[in-house]
Amino acid sequence: GDLADGVTRGVEGFAASVSETFMEPVIRLGVTGLSRAGKTVFITSLVANLMDRGRMPQLRAAASGAISSAYLQPQPHNTVPRFDYETHLAAIIGPDPHWPDSTRAVSELRLSLKVRQGGLGGLLGAVTGPRTxxxxxxxxxxxxxxxxxxxxxxxxxxxxxTLERIDQRPGAQGFRDALAMADPAAKLDEPVAQALAAAFTAHLQAARAAGFSDCTPGRFLLPGEMAGSPVLTFAPLPAPSGATPRGSLWREMERRFEAYKAEVVKPFFREHFSRIDRQVVLVDALGAIHAGPRAVEDLRRAMTEILGAFRPGRNAWLTSLLLGKRVERILFAATKADHLHHTQHPRLTAIMQALMRDARRRADFAGAETAAMAIAALRATVEETREQGGESYECVRGRLLENGREAALYPGELPEDPAALLDPARDGAEHWLDAEYDVMRFAPARLTLRPGDGPPHIRLDKAAEFLIGDRLG
Ligand code: GDP
Known part of the structure; x- marks a missing residue:
């Protein structure tokens, strides 16, 4: 109305918060996770299931009918790419279902929900009618x-x-070779800088592919439109013993590293991160467990880092940016739980909870409400028990991506005690998910929705209840 318009012309940021508080509330839900963790599939499925709410029994506002409609609207931020919901959904539910293209950069989508107040016992409902x-x-x-x-x-x-970390990870030989050729104190030669950055990037990609989580700097893996620019053309160097003259390789790399921080990292936190109210962190825990103890240890460390980012006061610059605003709820969700028979789900949940407890402790965290669970945003399998050699195996059956054939596969076991995964000293001692997990690349299932098939997701509704349920009452 007039009031809001007048205020908008005055102080834009303030107006946004006024209209959010007094008029139509806004929940800014951050969805993150390392590449291939399942962000795109999660958002697509969450939005589809919020629009068609028949299969979200654990989201109370959906089950009770308090949400009377849900529809997409133009997002408020005009310069941020829109999450390409329609294309992603078409990939999943089309005649030849396939997985959508993964997240490469930041994007946004606004879903507006008409909520009947009083549906969950509110007092004002009868007076004010539905709100958005x-x-x-x-x-x-x-x-x-x-x-x-x-x-x-x-x-x-x-x-x-970074150079210390490289020694414990795969795919570093090319970078070591490039380092051996470079003299940090010598005058900058751009092709040398480019070769170093390219070899370093290749190493980060190999480490990521091998299941390692912390493969920073983040833009080296997902450069977007910054590919080839000076802020992405640097690499770690061994400290030179003598002086580093101006114009040397070392000095220039140092300058680019600082530019990366100032011109890439800070703007992201300022423009996107600082506005988030609720956060889900998706984790391909199964992939890390399959990759082995070092990858699990690395995942644990990455979860601690991530939780640390949400801890008030952890980073002075970030604290001054947030001005006391904080994320209220954080969910760590292990994705792709449909790779496991439900009898293994409690173990996966226990592992996530143990990882999170540990991350909370190490991040010295006292902030948001946190939870951990195991989910599948899009169930690609059904369960089946296979008899073989007198033993029975709890399998999951799905259509394989590589040849389109159906197969019932047994992923192997998860440990009953999460500590068996978390102890790095056990490297090589025990391996989990070491049966057919390796070949479990399923295509999205055709949605048949026969009675008894269950919902086409696993606990997506429970995740939604934790993340936004309280704001829909
Ligand atoms: P992003 O990089 O975080 O956006 O990850 P995506 O959402 O693109 O997911 C990466 C891949 O993980 C997909 O292409 C699928 O192969 C797989 N995936 C994601 N979610 C699920 C799920 O719920 N079930 C199964 N079976 N696979 C999934």
Whole structure:
């Protein structure tokens, strides 16, 4: 109305919060996770299931009928790419179902929900009628969140730590070779800088593919339109013993590292991260467990880093940016639980809870409400028990991506005690999910929705209840 318009012309940011508080409430839900964790599938399925609410029994406002309608609207931020919901949904539910293209950068989508007040016992409902709650979903790569740790480091410290880390990870030989050819004190030669950055990027990609989580700087894996620019053309160097003259490789790399922090990392936190109210962090825990103890250890550390980003006061720059605003709820969700028979789900949940407890402890965290669970945003399998050699195996059956054939596969076991995964000393001692997990690449199932098939997701409704349920009452 007039009031809002007048205020908007005055102070834009303030107007936004006024209209959010007194008029139509807005929930800004951040969805993150490392690449391939399942962000795109999660958002697409969440939106589809909120629009057609028949299969969300654990979201109370959906089950009770309090949400009377849900529809997409133009998002408030004009310069942020829109999450391409329609294309992603068409991929999943089309005649030849396939997985949508993954998240490469930040995007947004506004879903508006008409909510009947009083549906959950509110007092004002009868008087004021239905109100609109806007759910602004912000999709962004988890790699960008991990970059927060870079802000606290200078180039020398970052180089030292990164070079130490490289020794425990695969795919570093090419980078070591490039380093051996480079002299940090020599005058900058752009092709040398480019070769170093390219070899370093290749190493990060190999480490990521091998299941390692912290592969910062985040934009090296997902460069978007910054590919090839100087802010992405740097690499860690061994500290030179002598002086580093101006114009040397070391000095220039240091300058670019600082530019990356100032011109890439900070704007992301300022423009996107600082506005989030609720956050879901999606985790491909099964992939890390399958990759082995070192990948699990790395995942644990990445979860601690991520939780640390949400801890008030952790980073002085971020604290001054947030001005006391904080994320209210954080959910860590292990995705793709449909790779496991439901008899294994309690173990996966226990593992996520143990990882999260540990991350909370290490991040010295006292902030948002947190939860951990195991979900599948889009169930691609049904369950089946296979008899073989007198033993019975709890399998999941689905259509394989590579040949379109149906197969019932047994992923192997998860440990009953999460500590069996978390103890890095056990490297090589025990392997989990070591049966057919490796070949479990299922295509999205054709949605048949026969009675008894159950919902086409696993606990997506429970995740939604934790994240936004309280704001829909
Ligand atoms: P993003 O990089 O975080 O956006 O990840 P995506 O959402 O694109 O998911 C990456 C891949 O994980 C997909 O292409 C699927 O192969 C798989 N995936 C994601 N969610 C599910 C799920 O709920 N069930 C199964 N079976 N696979 C999933």
């Amino acid at each position: 709650v806007h759910l602004d979903i912000v999709d962004y790569p988890g790699e960008w969140l991990l970059d927060l740790a870079l802000l606290e480091k200078g180039y020398a410290a970052w180089s030292r730590e």
